[in-house]
Amino acid sequence: MPSGEHSPLLLSMRGVRKVYPSGTVALSGVDLRVGAGEVVGLVGANGAGKSTLIKVLSGAVPATDGAIEWEGASQAWAVPADAQAAGVATVYQHIPLAHTLTVIENVFLGRTGWRRSSVKLERELAQLLERIGYAIDPHATVEELSIGQRQMVAILQGIAQGARLLVLDEPTASLARGEREVVFEAVRRLSKSGTAVLYVTHFLDEILDLTDRVTVLRDGRVVADDVTDDLTEDALVRSIVGRELLRVEQQEIDLPPADAPLLLEVEDLRSGDRLQGVSLRLRAGEIVGIAGLLGSGRSELLHAIFGADPDARGTVRMEGRELSRSPRAAVAAGLALVPEDRGKQALFPDFEIWRNASITDLPTLSRGRALPDSERERERARDAIRALKIKAPGPDALVGELSGGNAQKVVFAKWMYSGARVFLLDEPGSGIDIGAKADIVELVRELARSGAAVLVADSEFSELLAVSHRVLVLRRGRVVAERASGATSDHELVGLASGLEKEMQHAA
Amino acid sequence: MQRDKQRRGVLDLLRVRDLGIVYALILLVVVLTIVSAATGRPNYLGGDNVANILDQASLVGILAVFMTVVLVSGNFDLSVGSIGALAAAISLSVIDERGVVVAVLLAIGAAAAAGLVNGLIVQVLGINAFIVTLGTMTALRGVVLILTDGRTITAESSDARTALQSIESGFWTVNVPVILGVLALLAAGAAFAAGHRGRRLAVLGGGGAILAIAGFAGDMGFRYAKPVWYMAAITLMTWAVLRFTVVGRRLYATGANMEAARLSGINVARYKVVPFVLTGAAAGVVGVLYGAKLGATNPTALNGLELTVIAAAILGGTSLFGGSGSVITSVVGALFLFTIANGFNVLNLGANYQDLIEGVVLIVAAGVYTVASRRKARAGSAPEPPEDGASTPAGPAATSTATPPARAEALHG
Numbered sequence: 001m002p003s004g005e006h007s008p009l010l011l012s013m014r015g016v017r018k019v020y021p022s023g024t025v026a027l028s029g030v031d032l033r034v035g036a037g038e039v040v041g042l043v044g045a046n047g048a049g050k051s052t053l054i055k056v057l058s059g060a061v062p063a064t065d066g067a068i069e070w071e072g073a074s075q076a077w078a079v080p081a082d083a084q085a086a087g088v089a090t091v092y093q094h095i096p097l098a099h100t101l102t103v104i105e106n107v108f109l110g111r112t113g114w115r116r117s118s119v120k121l122e123r124e125l126a127q128l129l130e131r132i133g134y135a136i137d138p139h140a141t142v143e144e145l146s147i148g149q150r151q152m153v154a155i156l157q158g159i160a161q162g163a164r165l166l167v168l169d170e171p172t173a174s175l176a177r178g179e180r181e182v183v184f185e186a187v188r189r190l191s192k193s194g195t196a197v198l199y200v201t202h203f204l205d206e207i208l209d210l211t212d213r214v215t216v217l218r219d220g221r222v223v224a225d226d227v228t229d230d231l232t233e234d235a236l237v238r239s240i241v242g243r244e245l246l247r248v249e250q251q252e253i254d255l256p257p258a259d260a261p262l263l264l265e266v267e268d269l270r271s272g273d274r275l276q277g278v279s280l281r282l283r284a285g286e287i288v289g290i291a292g293l294l295g296s297g298r299s300e301l302l303h304a305i306f307g308a309d310p311d312a313r314g315t316v317r318m319e320g321r322e323l324s325r326s327p328r329a330a331v332a333a334g335l336a337l338v339p340e341d342r343g344k345q346a347l348f349p350d351f352e353i354w355r356n357a358s359i360t361d362l363p364t365l366s367r368g369r370a371l372p373d374s375e376r377e378r379e380r381a382r383d384a385i386r387a388l389k390i391k392a393p394g395p396d397a398l399v400g401e402l403s404g405g406n407a408q409k410v411v412f413a414k415w416m417y418s419g420a421r422v423f424l425l426d427e428p429g430s431g432i433d434i435g436a437k438a439d440i441v442e443l444v445r446e447l448a449r450s451g452a453a454v455l456v457a458d459s460e461f462s463e464l465l466a467v468s469h470r471v472l473v474l475r476r477g478r479v480v481a482e483r484a485s486g487a488t489s490d491h492e493l494v495g496l497a498s499g500l501e502k503e504m505q506h507a508a
Numbered sequence: 509m510q511r512d513k514q515r516r517g518v519l520d521l522l523r524v525r526d527l528g529i530v531y532a533l534i535l536l537v538v539v540l541t542i543v544s545a546a547t548g549r550p551n552y553l554g555g556d557n558v559a560n561i562l563d564q565a566s567l568v569g570i571l572a573v574f575m576t577v578v579l580v581s582g583n584f585d586l587s588v589g590s591i592g593a594l595a596a597a598i599s600l601s602v603i604d605e606r607g608v609v610v611a612v613l614l615a616i617g618a619a620a621a622a623g624l625v626n627g628l629i630v631q632v633l634g635i636n637a638f639i640v641t642l643g644t645m646t647a648l649r650g651v652v653l654i655l656t657d658g659r660t661i662t663a664e665s666s667d668a669r670t671a672l673q674s675i676e677s678g679f680w681t682v683n684v685p686v687i688l689g690v691l692a693l694l695a696a697g698a699a700f701a702a703g704h705r706g707r708r709l710a711v712l713g714g715g716g717a718i719l720a721i722a723g724f725a726g727d728m729g730f731r732y733a734k735p736v737w738y739m740a741a742i743t744l745m746t747w748a749v750l751r752f753t754v755v756g757r758r759l760y761a762t763g764a765n766m767e768a769a770r771l772s773g774i775n776v777a778r779y780k781v782v783p784f785v786l787t788g789a790a791a792g793v794v795g796v797l798y799g800a801k802l803g804a805t806n807p808t809a810l811n812g813l814e815l816t817v818i819a820a821a822i823l824g825g826t827s828l829f830g831g832s833g834s835v836i837t838s839v840v841g842a843l844f845l846f847t848i849a850n851g852f853n854v855l856n857l858g859a860n861y862q863d864l865i866e867g868v869v870l871i872v873a874a875g876v877y878t879v880a881s882r883r884k885a886r887a888g889s890a891p892e893p894p895e896d897g898a899s900t901p902a903g904p905a906a907t908s909t910a911t912p913p914a915r916a917e918a919l920h921g
Contacts, residue, residue, distance in 0.1 A: 308770065326775075327770055328773045339771060344765070344767055348831070351760075359757070359761055360773055370755075371752050371754070414772065
C-alpha cells in the first residue's frame, strides 16, 4: 500500500478554522494531508468536528480561516460543484440518490450533455464495477436496493465523476457484516488504482484494517496524526476520548437477589414469521441482553412487548397484570422503549429538550393533570441535563441540534423521570461516540441498581456481554439459547446467533 | 435561555417566523390609511370599515382556526367548502318542516360526520389526506347538487327564516377592554394563589385592573356583527387549548413526529382524527351561518373557500408538514386577505388586480417564513450535527424548507 510519506501530496489543509454564525467554534486550526492513492482515516467523538471538516473539504460550507491546497495549488471552493470538478467526491451517510431512477441513471447523474448513449454508459459502468470489484444490475431502480447496495451506487457515482479523492462519511454505519466487506474491498481496490480515500467512521477496527494513516480530531483540533501500523486500538481510543476510557469491559456485575420481584413476563409472543413464540421473564434489577443478528427479530420483539406491533399475539404481563396491546397501555404500566432510530421513533427534533423530556409524563407535570406547567417541565429537563451529563446550553436547546449521544440521553430522560420500571433498549449505543456510550452503560447499570429491569438488544455482542447479567440468543424469531454473561463469549454468541454452533446449544 | 444571548439577525429579533403576518397586517393598514387620507376618502380605520372587514373575514377566520389544527396534526383538509355547502343545504331543506333547532343540529351533525369520514379514511386506511379530502370535496359537492337538484333552495316559512337569520344577523356590543381586564385580573389572581410572585404578575394584575376600569368608565364597547364574536370566541378557546393544555401539547407532538408520539404512549389515532371532526363541525357552523345570512343557498355555495382558508393559514405561518402553527396568526392571515380585498374596494383600484396581488403576497409570505426558519436553523446549528440520523434532514429548517418528496408530490402534483 502506498504510504503518506512517499506518495505525492494530493490535498493539504492547513490551519482550517470554522466558526459558525452562532459563535460555535467547530474547527480551530486543523491540518489534514492526503496523498495520492492514500487511505486516511478520520476519527473523533461526536462533536469533534469531523462533519464540519468534511463539509469544508467538499465545498459545502466555507472555512472561516485557513488554506486548502489541491495538488499544490491554493483553492477556495465556493460550492460543492467546484470541489467535485477538482476531483473530490463526497459520499454522505444519508445517501442522496434519486430513488425512482435506475442504478446506471444514478451513477451518471452528474453527466451533462444532451444525448446519452446507453451502450457507452453501460460499458463505462462495467469498467467502474470492474475497478472496485463489485457487481450490480445496472437497470434495477434504487428503491429496490438494500442500503448496502445504495452505498455502493453512491460510491460509483463519486468515482464516475473522475474523483481523485473519495470522502466516505460513516459508510458502514448501517450495513450488515457482508455488505461491509464489499465496501472494504472497494476502498482497497480504489487505493491501489490511485484514488485516495478519506474514511470517516466510528468503527476503530475498520480504521486499523483499512487505512494507511489516521488523523484524530478532538474539540476541533487535530490531536493525533499517525501511520496506522504504529497504532493500537487502545492508543486510538485514548486520543479520541482524551482520557483513560472507563473500562466497560466485563466487570463484576452484582446480580440481583434470586427472590427479586418478577416485573415482566412474556409468554409465547408471536408476530407473523418474524416472532415465532418468544417467552421470557425479567426480575427487578436484572439486565438481560438479546443477542441476534440482523433479521433475527430483536427489534420486532421489543416493539411487540411494548404493544407497538398490532399484528403481535401472545401475553405480556407487567407485575402480574396482563397488558392490552398498545403503547399507551405499556407506558401506563411502566414500560419504556428506547428505539433504534431515535430521530424517527423517539424524539421531536424541532422541540426543545424540556418538551421532549416531559412528553411521556405530561399529566404529572400539569396543573390539574390538564395544564402543563412549563416551569416544572424545564426544571425536570435541567435535572436531566445535570444527572445524565447532557451537553447542551440549557433546557431550551432544540433536540435536533444535539449530537447523537446527547440526543440518546434525552430519550432516556423521557422515561427515567416518568416512573418507568422496565426498559426496552434497542441498539442503545448506535451512532454515538465512545464517551457517551460509557455514560449510557453506566446509566443502564444505575437503572438496574435502582430496581428497574432492562432488556437490551444490541448487534455488538461484546457490548452486550459487558452490560448484561444474562443473554438470550435470538435467531429467526426464536430464543435458541440462554447464557449467563460470565459463562459465554462474544464468539460463542456469534456462533449461536448465526446458527453455526448448534451442538453447543445442546451441550449447554 | 442561552439562545437569547446569541447573535441574532433582524428577522429573528422581530420573531418574523412567529409574528410576520401581524407586522404585515399593521403595515398594510398603515399604508391604506395614509393613502385613504391623502386621496380625501373617509378614515380607513373608521369603525364601520373595520367592522366590515371583520364581518367579511369571520367565516374564513373560523375555518382557518380549525384548518390550523388539522395542519398542526400533520394533515390537510380540502373539503371544508363542500362540507359547508352541504350543511347549508341540509339546514335549509329541513327547516320548514322541523324547525330551526333540528335543522341546525342536523346540519352541523352531518358536517361533523363528514369530517369523521375524512379522518377515518386518512387514519385507518392510511391514504394521503390531500387525496382523501380532494375526493370528499368533489363527492360532497355532488351530494349538494343532488340535494338541491341544482337549484337555489330557500326557507319558505317566514318564521323559520327569521329564526335562522337571527343566528347570523344583528350586532352585539361587547366591552372588550373590560373582558380582557377581568381575564387578566383573574389570571394574575390564579397565579398569585398558586404561589407566583414578581413584577410580571404585578404588571398583569395592575394592567388588567386599569383596562377594566377604563373600559367600564369610558364605555368602550365594540359593536360588531355576531359572526365576528363567534370567530373571536372560537379563536380564543382553540388557542388556549392548543397553547395551555396537555391535549394541545400532544397534538403538536403528534404532528411533529407521529411515530415518536405513538411510541411515547400518545393515542395518535385520536389526535389525527379529531381535528378532521372539529374542522367538519366548524365547516358546518360556517355553512349554517352562510345559509342564515341569505336565507337561501345554491349548489355552488362556498365554492373555492378551502383555498382561501388554507392561504390564510399559510400566511399565518403554519407549516404544511405538521407540528407547528398558531391559530391566532392564521386568523390574522384571514384578516390580511380580507383587508387587501377591502383596500381594493375602498380605494377603487381595479378589482382585476386583486387575485394577482393576493397570489404574489402568499408566495412572498411563504418565502419570508422559509428564509426566517432557515436562518434560525443555521444560527442555532451545533458544530457537528447528529451523525446517526437522529434528525435526518438537518434541524428545524427541514420542516418548512426541505420538502419531503412524497409530500411535495401530494401538495403540488
